[in-house]
Amino acid sequence: MIKVENVTKIYKVGQTAVHALRGVTLNIEEGEFLSIAGPSGSGKTTLLNLIGCLDKASSGEIYISEEAVSSKNKKELALLRRQRLGFVFQSFNLIPVLSAYENVSFALSLLGINGTQIRERTYGILEEVGLKGLEKRLPGELSGGQQQRVAVARALIKEPDMVLADEPTANLDSDTGREILDLMVALNQKHGTTFVFSTHDRMVMDYAHRLILLHDGQVTADERRA
Amino acid sequence: MRFLISLAWKNLSRYRRRTMITAGALAVGLVFFIFMDGWLQGAERESERNIIWYESGSAKVTTVEYLEDLKSMPLKHAIDDPAAVEGVLEGTGVTSTRRTVFAGEIFHGEGSLYAKVIALDPGTDENIYKLSETVTQGRYLQPGDQGVLLGDWLAQDLGVEVGEEIIIRTRTRFGAFQTLDLIVTGVLNSPNPVINKGTAFIPLSLADEALEMDGAVTELTLYFPEWQNPEDKIRIIEDRLSSIPGITVQSWKDLAQDFLMIAQAKSAGSSILLVLVFIIAAVGISNTMLMAVYERVREIGMMRAMGMKDGAIRATFLFEAGGIGLLGAAIGVGLGVIVNWLMVTRGINMMALMGRMDIGYRVTGIFYGAWHPQAIVGGFVFGVIAAMLFSIIPSSRALKMEITDCLRYE
Numbered sequence: 001m002i003k004v005e006n007v008t009k010i011y012k013v014g015q016t017a018v019h020a021l022r023g024v025t026l027n028i029e030e031g032e033f034l035s036i037a038g039p040s041g042s043g044k045t046t047l048l049n050l051i052g053c054l055d056k057a058s059s060g061e062i063y064i065s066e067e068a069v070s071s072k073n074k075k076e077l078a079l080l081r082r083q084r085l086g087f088v089f090q091s092f093n094l095i096p097v098l099s100a101y102e103n104v105s106f107a108l109s110l111l112g113i114n115g116t117q118i119r120e121r122t123y124g125i126l127e128e129v130g131l132k133g134l135e136k137r138l139p140g141e142l143s144g145g146q147q148q149r150v151a152v153a154r155a156l157i158k159e160p161d162m163v164l165a166d167e168p169t170a171n172l173d174s175d176t177g178r179e180i181l182d183l184m185v186a187l188n189q190k191h192g193t194t195f196v197f198s199t200h201d202r203m204v205m206d207y208a209h210r211l212i213l214l215h216d217g218q219v220t221a222d223e224r225r226a
Numbered sequence: 227m228r229f230l231i232s233l234a235w236k237n238l239s240r241y242r243r244r245t246m247i248t249a250g251a252l253a254v255g256l257v258f259f260i261f262m263d264g265w266l267q268g269a270e271r272e273s274e275r276n277i278i279w280y281e282s283g284s285a286k287v288t289t290v291e292y293l294e295d296l297k298s299m300p301l302k303h304a305i306d307d308p309a310a311v312e313g314v315l316e317g318t319g320v321t322s323t324r325r326t327v328f329a330g331e332i333f334h335g336e337g338s339l340y341a342k343v344i345a346l347d348p349g350t351d352e353n354i355y356k357l358s359e360t361v362t363q364g365r366y367l368q369p370g371d372q373g374v375l376l377g378d379w380l381a382q383d384l385g386v387e388v389g390e391e392i393i394i395r396t397r398t399r400f401g402a403f404q405t406l407d408l409i410v411t412g413v414l415n416s417p418n419p420v421i422n423k424g425t426a427f428i429p430l431s432l433a434d435e436a437l438e439m440d441g442a443v444t445e446l447t448l449y450f451p452e453w454q455n456p457e458d459k460i461r462i463i464e465d466r467l468s469s470i471p472g473i474t475v476q477s478w479k480d481l482a483q484d485f486l487m488i489a490q491a492k493s494a495g496s497s498i499l500l501v502l503v504f505i506i507a508a509v510g511i512s513n514t515m516l517m518a519v520y521e522r523v524r525e526i527g528m529m530r531a532m533g534m535k536d537g538a539i540r541a542t543f544l545f546e547a548g549g550i551g552l553l554g555a556a557i558g559v560g561l562g563v564i565v566n567w568l569m570v571t572r573g574i575n576m577m578a579l580m581g582r583m584d585i586g587y588r589v590t591g592i593f594y595g596a597w598h599p600q601a602i603v604g605g606f607v608f609g610v611i612a613a614m615l616f617s618i619i620p621s622s623r624a625l626k627m628e629i630t631d632c633l634r635y636e
């Protein structure tokens with residue numbers, strides 16, 4: 001599904017070139033529940049951003065369903081993200097003036113889906129992530145865990161091929177973090193959606209069915225678990 | 227689209243105070259613009275009426291030589307046979323009256339002042355001019371009077387009152403010195419300051435004899451109802467007058483060039499006010515939108531990550547700015563209309579504020595405003611559009627950032 005081939009990413013910080021990724025190669029199969037782990041500065045977020053088409057590689061190539069990402073222009077990349085990718089961010093990134101319902105349905109309205117379908121699917125996914133009855137609440141009226149559930153619902157409602165989660169539990173306490181991971185595992189099993197998340201949290205790594213370890217921008221381990 | 231409008235509206239409500247301050251600044255600019263524009267329009271229309279009713283009628287017929295030397299009012303270039311002129315104008319729908327206008331030095335006590343002296347026919351002058359309605363002391367002129375009617379300010383400056391005597395020193399048609407001993411029969415206070423400050427009126431018969439005019443007059447004042455657009459009528463009159471050599475006609479617009487130039491300059495001033503409103507909108511809205519954009523950089527990053535088009539994100543800010551513009555313009559126009567209504571119905575007493583200061587308009591006392599719907603609608607539309615235009619730069623700036631930078635933005 002995703003093929004990362006000898007990808008490098010170099011940032012310029014002033015006059016200095018920072019090598020965030022140094023020739024990363026890996027394949028991600030459909031339905032995987034995969035964690036990219038490593039210490040701060042290892043290149044996890046950079047790799048996630050490249051897979052999510054939010055950034056461009058300095059060299060190498062990424063293929064999504066055998067289509068080279070580098071050949072796509074800005075509009076095509078936006079369309080690809082809109083239709084096939086879901087994102088969960090560390091700090092939730094919900095729109096503070098919109099209710100939980102509106103934050104989730106927003107993802108569908110971008111796809112031009114009509115009103116009745118939006119309503120049904122939004123109520124359905126919010127129930128699935130355990131937020132039934134809280135649909136009208138604004139993000140500020142929800143706990144951190146509830147906000148991240150809204151973010152997960154927003155990522156999943158459009159039934160993407162893959163959800164990319166950048167340190168999804170970093171801003172949550174361990175119990176709430178576990179709840180979110182349980183939810184993601186359940187959704188992965190139910191919908192078959194591929195989950196790729198970055199973390200440096202041991203507990204999160206334990207949930208992954210496959211763990212890719214990064215160090216100084218290079219893959220140092222790729223473990224599959226039962 | 228509905229989603230974008232709803233998001234913009236919610237964001238406006240989220241920063242209610244900031245929205246109100248920005249909209250308020252725009253509103254103040256618009257109120258000021260509507261007030262000034264209505265005031266200038268009112269002053270302009272009233273001035274035009276006061277020029278017609280007190281100063282020049284709709285047009286004046288003079289000799290070409292008199293017109294060329296109008297400032298020195300030379301009696302030697304008078305119309306010798308005014309009856310002939312009146313004859314050719316018959317059937318044109320024009321009312322006329324004879325006048326002789328000359329310069330004189332008016333003496334009273336130990337002081338003197340130079341003034342314009344207008345000799346008028348009390349019998350026909352009232353068909354065109356409304357001077358008789360503005361007499362505040364004494365009475366209006368009557369045929370055969372050995373009297374003079376003075377403008378209020380002139381009477382005050384001379385220190386003369388009704389019933390007292392003045393002397394006018396001037397020259398006859400043939401250049402000989404002549405003095406006229408006259409009793410002040412009345413003082414008038416017209417709405418036209420030009421009349422009040424330096425004009426004296428005497429009966430035409432008196433001037434005819436004293437100035438050796440022998441039936442000649444310096445001008446025939448004309449009135450016709452189409453005075454607001456006099457061009458066609460003037461062409462007809464010119465055509466008729468072509469049979470009398472050396473005679474010409476000038477519309478009030480030609481004669482009141484000084485006023486028209488001032489009115490034009492003040493109308494340019496009104497455009498400058500609109501530019502000021504534009505600058506208020508520019509600074510206020512740009513600043514507000516800049517703050518809104520920078521507070522929401524991560525939000526913008528998230529929307530872009532989710533595949534929202536740049537155009538749609540820009541549209542959200544455009545709608546937000548449009549909302550501020552709409553609010554500001556609605557408040558501004560609402561308050562502006564109330565202020566203008568007060569100006570139209572009650573006006574401002576400029577005499578109380580400025581005394582006799584001449585600001586170019588032919589209006590004294592209370593200045594009334596006028597309704598100018600084009601300016602009100604134009605100001606509203608302009609406010610909204612300007613507000614929307616000034617949101618483009620800040621939102622474009624945020625959209626130039628990389629998505630990953632937006633998501634990291636603190």
